[in-house]
Amino acid sequence: MIERGAIVVRGIQFQASHGASAEERRGTRRFEVNLEIEARDPIVKGGATDRLADTVDYLEICTLVIRVGTEATCHLVETVARRILDAVCDRHLGSQVIVEVHKLDPPCPGAPHSCGVRLVGRKDPLP
Secondary structure, eight states: OOOOOOEEEEEEEEEEOOOSSHHHHHSOEEEEEEEEEEOHHHHHHHHHHOOGGGSOOHHHHHHHHHHHHHHSOOSOHHHHHHHHHHHHHHHSTTOEEEEEEEEESOSOTTOOSEEEEEEEEOOOOOO
């Protein structure tokens, strides 16, 4: 019996103009998103039926993340992560969602590979 499971999508990349400074927002930078959707019922059902319609579709998730990540410019990575989290939670009501958004090669001393944020959320269906 499966008690818990998650759909995991790592390394979704897109180019966008997010940044705290006007200079950062003038050009584009690369961003990377890691996502987990803890969705027991779709994972169990999809595993039993072997039908894409019965589980979480990776293509749909990647398309949603890229659309949300590129449709509007934000000053903070936190805002980008929140918008992605809200969109995925709206699509998968009742599932716990973990979103990590990383700005790759940020303009920081020490040349970090990335800087980012992780958010965890859930939106329960209306009673």
